[in-house]
Amino acid sequence: MNIQIYNTLTRKKEPFKSIDEGKVKMYVCGPTVYNYIHIGNARPPIVFDTVRRYLEYRGYDVHFVSNFTDVDDKIIKAANELGEDVPTLAERFITAYHEDVTALNINRADQHPRVTETMNDIIQFVEMLVEKEYAYASGGDVYFRTKKFKDYGKLSQQSIDELRVGARIQVGEHKEDPLDFVLWKAAKEGEIYWDSPWGKGRPGWHIECSAMVKKYLGNTIDIHAGGQDLSFPHHENEIAQSEALNEAPMANYWMHNGYININNEKMSKSLGNFIMLHDLLKKYDPQAFRFFMLNVHYRHPINFTDELLDSAKVSLERIRTTVGNLEHRIEHSVDLGTNEEDWKKKIKHFRNQFIIEMDDDFNTSNAIAVLFDLAKEANLYLQEKNTNVNVLNSFIAVFDEVGNVLGLQLKTEQELLDEEVDQLISQRNEARRQKNYQLADEIRDKLQNEGILLEDTPQGIRWKRKS
Incomplete structure (x- = not known):
């Protein structure tokens, strides 16, 4: 096609x-x-x-x-x-x-x-x-x-x-x-x-x-x-x-x-409902916002609400969790398992379906649906007692392909760059200044999960990686 x-x-x-x-x-x-x-x-x-x-x-x-x-x-x-x-x-x-x-x-x-x-x-x-x-x-x-x-x-x-x-x-x-x-x-x-x-x-x-x-x-x-x-x-x-x-x-x-609406109203200066991307990215994972935008076909209007963006964030994390579980299973797998070729055929089907959807006027909404179907199949496979390393790698390879095309980072185990750490700390400081303690705590927890230790000093916050 x-x-x-x-x-x-x-x-x-x-x-x-x-x-x-x-x-x-x-x-x-x-x-x-x-x-x-x-x-x-x-x-x-x-x-x-x-x-x-x-x-x-x-x-x-x-x-x-x-x-x-x-x-x-x-x-x-x-x-x-x-x-x-x-x-x-x-x-x-x-x-x-x-x-x-x-x-x-x-x-x-x-x-x-x-x-x-x-x-x-x-x-x-x-x-x-x-x-x-x-x-x-x-x-x-x-x-x-x-x-x-x-x-x-x-x-x-x-x-x-x-x-x-x-x-x-x-x-x-x-x-x-x-x-x-x-x-x-x-x-x-x-x-x-x-x-x-x-x-x-x-x-x-x-x-x-x-x-x-x-x-x-x-x-x-x-x-x-x-x-x-x-x-x-x-x-x-x-x-x-x-x-x-x-x-x-x-x-x-x-x-x-297509256009973007805010809470079902057209975004316009007269309504004062403009949301600057610069401000939004201080509160949300940029990848969650990209995922949100691609979840609607590009020619269709998008309705933006905080709730819909939160939902997109949760959905993206579900896929990342699946990819992380696949990687974890590879690291701890000792048995190659069975039915390798049958599973590889199933995985190839999802890859081909992704191409079919994107060939149809770059339908990212349907392509993301394929991504969820792939994750569902991967989770079923992970329930098997004996898993095959080659099958696990095949799943990950398709997640990588689709993620790269959509511009989505689906692997969760990448170490944060120093610049990203500094940016998160700046966002946390701003959240605390605005008394948004929930966001500040979320950023702190994210840093801790990434192995980043924060230390308050008279000169400000310093950080280091867990040894």
Whole structure:
């Protein structure tokens, strides 16, 4: 069976066929770095890291690019409010982003281009659109002529006339048509800017990704991905810009993950129900959060509650306990047992079922169900009086394979790194400061279980490993 991908462009699942055999060019829209990311922002990195891992597992060489928008209206506003310059603020939150997603076991992209580092390419892209009369300068700004691009609306499956209803030209804009969108924005007094053929300014939001895709991956790529909220207008506008210039499809497959709701309400600033990932990871195992996110198919909405995340944590621990019991039995097994080939056939069935589920549009929810079935079978085997070392190793090998694809660490006997110990102690100190003694005790117990001894000194808490 081929991998099937639901293509937003066609609204159906399609067999995946890469442009170059055995290779995949994949671009995922990254964050605008003006604050810590919230848990909704964390879903695309988790989802598409898993997609990348699975494609690699199936033998593809994946060239994976994900950008940073490091200059933007929101960043300028945040920098002014905090009394920082734009580059300093952006750098701080890029660092924070890397820390947060690394905790979630998300692999870094092959390239993480930034807008400020791609400025010459962006300006050149806009110049070529002007030359082809797909864009025009007006009052120091440059706009894209939307009605000139005949396929505008094909991703959102809306016609130009439908989209024009309700479109307005804002004060200060000098557009030929209300649907025209900005490619280059003239700088306002005191704003960061770059010199261009149209004066001092900076790029519009949509042109950045088009320029980066072209520079790092070429005119046509295999997969372009991001959150559902980017489908329109961001990705629609990317298609218009890129295909107008390159006269070729921008991407063959468009993938979008669903929204996250908080306690059955849409996450929004107006409701004040944003949960910053940075804060969540102080209270919860990052692996439990990743497990929680993957337990729902990526195109479906997720409802977040503390209770559901607690349940995910318990479920993950059940699987880890099974893996730990398998490892323990190997260490203490002296009898090779019987029925080795029969059990290996059963285990192979689970591995094949995992591939079937993931081939079906990366259905991680069903893949995790296979993981539980595998654990159930392993627990039945562990009840046998005589166990076979080769069978035990076969179980563990499949847990390792599935865990690596899903980005889940299923082995419990790994020694904590020094940096992880320091991070846990910092989290415990913060919990105690906030009088969250239950969390502080849980962290202490976790450290003790890992063989870490804590010692209070006048200089603060020190730690050492049990000898």
